[in-house]
Amino acid sequence: MSLIRSSLLVGLGTIASRILGFVRDVLFAQALGTGPVADAFLAAFRLPNLVRRMMGEGGLNAALVPGLSHLRPDEAAATAGDVITAFALALLVLTGLVEVGAGLIAIILAPGFQDDGGTLALVALYTRLAFPAVICVTLASVASALLNLNGRFGATAIAPLAVNGGMIAVLIALETLFALPQWQKAAWLAAASSAAGLAQLAIVAFALRGGAVRAVAFRRPRLSPVVKSVLLAGFPALLASGAVQLFGLVGTQIASFWPSGVSWLYYADRLVQLPLSLMAAVASSVLLPDLALRHRSGEAGAVVAAQNRALELALLMTLPAAAALMVLAGPIASVLFERGAFTSSDAQGTAYVLMALSLGLPVATAGKVLSQTLFARGSLRETLLATLLGIAVTASSAVLLGQFFGMPGIAFGISLGCLAHAAAIVRSLAAVGLWLPGARLAGRLIRTGIAATIMALGLAAGLPTLAEPGAAALAVLCFGGLALYAATAWMTGALTRDDVASLTKKP
Numbered sequence: 066m067s068l069i070r071s072s073l074l075v076g077l078g079t080i081a082s083r084i085l086g087f088v089r090d091v092l093f094a095q096a097l098g099t100g101p102v103a104d105a106f107l108a109a110f111r112l113p114n115l116v117r118r119m120m121g122e123g124g125l126n127a128a129l130v131p132g133l134s135h136l137r138p139d140e141a142a143a144t145a146g147d148v149i150t151a152f153a154l155a156l157l158v159l160t161g162l163v164e165v166g167a168g169l170i171a172i173i174l175a176p177g178f179q180d181d182g183g184t185l186a187l188v189a190l191y192t193r194l195a196f197p198a199v200i201c202v203t204l205a206s207v208a209s210a211l212l213n214l215n216g217r218f219g220a221t222a223i224a225p226l227a228v229n230g231g232m233i234a235v236l237i238a239l240e241t242l243f244a245l246p247q248w249q250k251a252a253w254l255a256a257a258s259s260a261a262g263l264a265q266l267a268i269v270a271f272a273l274r275g276g277a278v279r280a281v282a283f284r285r286p287r288l289s290p291v292v293k294s295v296l297l298a299g300f301p302a303l304l305a306s307g308a309v310q311l312f313g314l315v316g317t318q319i320a321s322f323w324p325s326g327v328s329w330l331y332y333a334d335r336l337v338q339l340p341l342s343l344m345a346a347v348a349s350s351v352l353l354p355d356l357a358l359r360h361r362s363g364e365a366g367a368v369v370a371a372q373n374r375a376l377e378l379a380l381l382m383t384l385p386a387a388a389a390l391m392v393l394a395g396p397i398a399s400v401l402f403e404r405g406a407f408t409s410s411d412a413q414g415t416a417y418v419l420m421a422l423s424l425g426l427p428v429a430t431a432g433k434v435l436s437q438t439l440f441a442r443g444s445l446r447e448t449l450l451a452t453l454l455g456i457a458v459t460a461s462s463a464v465l466l467g468q469f470f471g472m473p474g475i476a477f478g479i480s481l482g483c484l485a486h487a488a489a490i491v492r493s494l495a496a497v498g499l500w501l502p503g504a505r506l507a508g509r510l511i512r513t514g515i516a517a518t519i520m521a522l523g524l525a526a527g528l529p530t531l532a533e534p535g536a537a538a539l540a541v542l543c544f545g546g547l548a549l550y551a552a553t554a555w556m557t558g559a560l561t562r563d564d565v566a567s568l569t570k571k572p
């Protein structure tokens with residue numbers, strides 16, 4: 066299967082999962098709105114959701130793929146079994162520690178709630194109920210990485226749908242069949258997230274054991290050099306691959322000092338994460354194995370070519386997405402979330418945060434794509450340092466800008482963290498001779514920028530038609546903007562015949 070066709074399969078699964086995620090978040094907003102209970106639930110939900118995003122975007126691929134790609138198939142299968150067993154034992158211990166220390170973790174997640182003992186207690190309760198999902202999601206990610214390494218992407222793309230689908234079913238049941246107070250609804254939702262993670266693991270495990278390729282074989286665990294390297298590299302790989310999610314977590318900690326700040330940031334971040342998560346999943350599931358094989362064979366030129374090609378395609382999608390989110394932030398927040406317990410002032414606050422976050426979307430995407438080359442080389446130190454720099458920039462910028470601009474300033478601080486992270490990745494690539502953008506990449510990005518700008522102007526011109534925004538009118542405007550962008554991208558050469566042909570091209 067070609068790189069583009071594999072990317073399409075993973076991308077479609079990711080899009081479907083994110084669409085269900087939007088439906089889930091709309092129901093979240095309707096059921097919980099904003100305020101102490103919603104902020105407590107979303108602060109607690111950040112931790113397992115952070116792990117879910119990092120894993121869903123291939124957080125462990127960076128540690129697993131380079132090591133296993135060097136082994137014979139039978140040795141790789143046995144080593145994979147050792148890795149799964151080791152992670153399962155470690156995660157059981159970690160979950161036990163979280164269950165015992167949830168009160169302390171609540172303070173770390175939302176330090177702004179320290180003076181509100183009731184809200185802080187809810188954060189601890191919801192953390193205890195939701196954190197077991199981390200075991201299932203992490204093991205599912207390990208299994209997905211093994212499937213990806215063997216060129217099997219179907220289960221990897223489908224399994225995450227179970228998480229959001231299960232949460233939606235529980236939300237609908239809570240709203241239609243039961244009359245519960247908000248804090249109890251949130252408790253049931255936290256528990257449902259753990260159950261949904263178990264369903265995701267079951268789907269991937271079935272594909273792993275039932276396929277024609279023997280990707281894993283269990284035995285009495287051995288602490289082989291490969292297993293040691295994976296375990297030692299696993300934590301820094303997760304931190305490095307989940308850079309943008311960590312920036313959001315830092316922003317959430319700071320936002321907890323603002324009324325409804327955690328909720329506004331969560332809903333705005335969910336919108337930005339759609340295009341970002343799509344490209345991250347494609348990069349880690351499809352691009353990383355390809356780069357690892359090219360690096361192993363010593364094809365430096367091929368590595369640079371694949372990297373530049375992936376960057377072109379990523380920005381072809383995320384530049385217009387960032388422009389659209391910026392222009393349509395108000396109508397999008399209103400149409401998606403303004404109902405039930407979610408008020409018009411909440412929608413307006415979410416829109417301002419969304420505008421600030423969308424500024425960082427292109428550089429966040431570039432950082433996600435470019436970091437795959439460092440992962441393929443096993444350069445976790447450089448990617449980890451870039452992540453730590455981004456965290457430092459996010460924290461300092463968010464605290465400073467938040468004092469002057471409130472929640473939009475905190476969101477802009479996250480965007481600045483993404484910029485610092487991407488710049489550090491570029492510097493690391495340049496140091497080893499793997500940052501060679503060339504005239505083709507520069508020309509493609511200029512044409513993409515022109516097409517995105519024309520689309521943004523068209524959307525701005527159509528905004529007056531949304532005096533009273535509704536779902537149908539917003540959908541028409543969005544599809545009109547997409548059509549305008551596609552036509553402009555084709556005419557300027559940002560989108561080429563080769564791009565279209567590659568969707569059906571076989572190796």
